[in-house]
Amino acid sequence: MPAPPLSTDLTLDAIRRHLRTRTVGQTLELLDETSSTNTVALTLAHAGASDGTVVLADHQTAGRGRLGRAWHSPRGSNLYCSIVLRRDIEPEHLANWLSWVPLTAGMAAARAMTCISDLRPMLKWPNDILMGSRKVGGVLCEGAGLQKRHPCVVVGIGMNVNVEANSFPDEFREHATSLAAEAGRQFNRAELLATLLRELETVWEELSAQSGAERVRGYSRVCATLGRTVEVQLLGNASVRGRAIAIGLDGSLHVRQDATGEGAGHIEPVIVRAGDVVHVR
Numbered sequence: 020m021p022a023p024p025l026s027t028d029l030t031l032d033a034i035r036r037h038l039r040t041r042t043v044g045q046t047l048e049l050l051d052e053t054s055s056t057n058t059v060a061l062t063l064a065h066a067g068a069s070d071g072t073v074v075l076a077d078h079q080t081a082g083r084g085r086l087g088r089a090w091h092s093p094r095g096s097n098l099y100c101s102i103v104l105r106r107d108i109e110p111e112h113l114a115n116w117l118s119w120v121p122l123t124a125g126m127a128a129a130r131a132m133t134c135i136s137d138l139r140p141m142l143k144w145p146n147d148i149l150m151g152s153r154k155v156g157g158v159l160c161e162g163a164g165l166q167k168r169h170p171c172v173v174v175g176i177g178m179n180v181n182v183e184a185n186s187f188p189d190e191f192r193e194h195a196t197s198l199a200a201e202a203g204r205q206f207n208r209a210e211l212l213a214t215l216l217r218e219l220e221t222v223w224e225e226l227s228a229q230s231g232a233e234r235v236r237g238y239s240r241v242c243a244t245l246g247r248t249v250e251v252q253l254l255g256n257a258s259v260r261g262r263a264i265a266i267g268l269d270g271s272l273h274v275r276q277d278a279t280g281e282g283a284g285h286i287e288p289v290i291v292r293a294g295d296v297v298h299v300r
């Protein structure tokens with residue numbers, strides 16, 4: 020039988036044929052269209068959805084990024100998915116765990132892309148998946164009950180898969196790309212999704228098993244931000260400019276600020292726990 024056209028590649032059957040996980044994606048809801056898979060997954064999480072539940076949509080009418088920004092989500096060409104993640108975490112480790120969840124999700128997304136395409140995406144701290152300087156995907160984590168001993172997070176991942184590079188809106192066309200635009204061929208989304216879910220399962224097992232130093236080493240290897248001159252917009256109006264020199268054990272970004280004059284070399288780096296990074300050089 021001839022292969023189905025790629026626009027109909029995202030079916031439950033096709034996903035299950037490729038899926039090799041124990042928990043992540045074993046419960047999976049595939050929607051033709053929704054506002055935002057994160058919104059649906061948050062509702063399911065509040066209603067008690069189990070760890071590893073996945074919501075996937077072919078099209079989002081109100082896909083979102085961080086800080087109320089929009090995520091461009093055309094039909095039939097990309098991946099928009101949200102995963103319910105539940106763990107048993109000691110309260111004193113909660114903040115650390117919460118900062119590593121989005122970083123490790125980005126690592127899993129980059130690994131999955133490499134597995135199916137041989138491309139080598141890198142990560143812009145904290146949540147962008149880049150091919151060169153262009154964004155090919157992003158991660159949005161939202162809490163669904165963090166006050167308890169059993170925190171629950173919804174991890175939303177958007178990947179530009181088969182969308183044409185010239186179809187992005189003007190505002191960010193120069194800064195966006197897709198796997199197909201980079202590789203010069205189309206990809207099967209069911210296979211990519213199943214690979215992503217397997218990689219997520221792996222990174223989240225590693226997150227519980229690894230030492231902090233191993234975690235930092237793993238992330239640093241795929242982090243395009245390290246060594247770059249960056250401009251960081253902190254929450255509020257403040258910003259920091261300098262060289263990104265390290266990832267902290269808590270997943271923070273350490274930035275040595277530009278400074279001149281006596282004693283400049285001894286200024287402690289700024290530790291950034293949340294913010295928007297621009298790679299300047």
Ligand code: BT5
Pocket residue numbers: 054055056057058079081082083084085086088089090091092098099100101146147154155156157158159175176177178179190191194195196
């Ligand atoms: C992100 O936000 O990068 C997180 C994106 C997460 C999207 C997924 S899709 C499944 C789940 N359900 C949702 O509703 N969301 C998640 P941020 O760092 O704030 O980046 C947003 C910015 O990226 C926008 O302001 C645009 O400049 C740019 N942008 C929007 N859509 C894009 C796209 N498809 N590809 C590349 N860049 C895009």
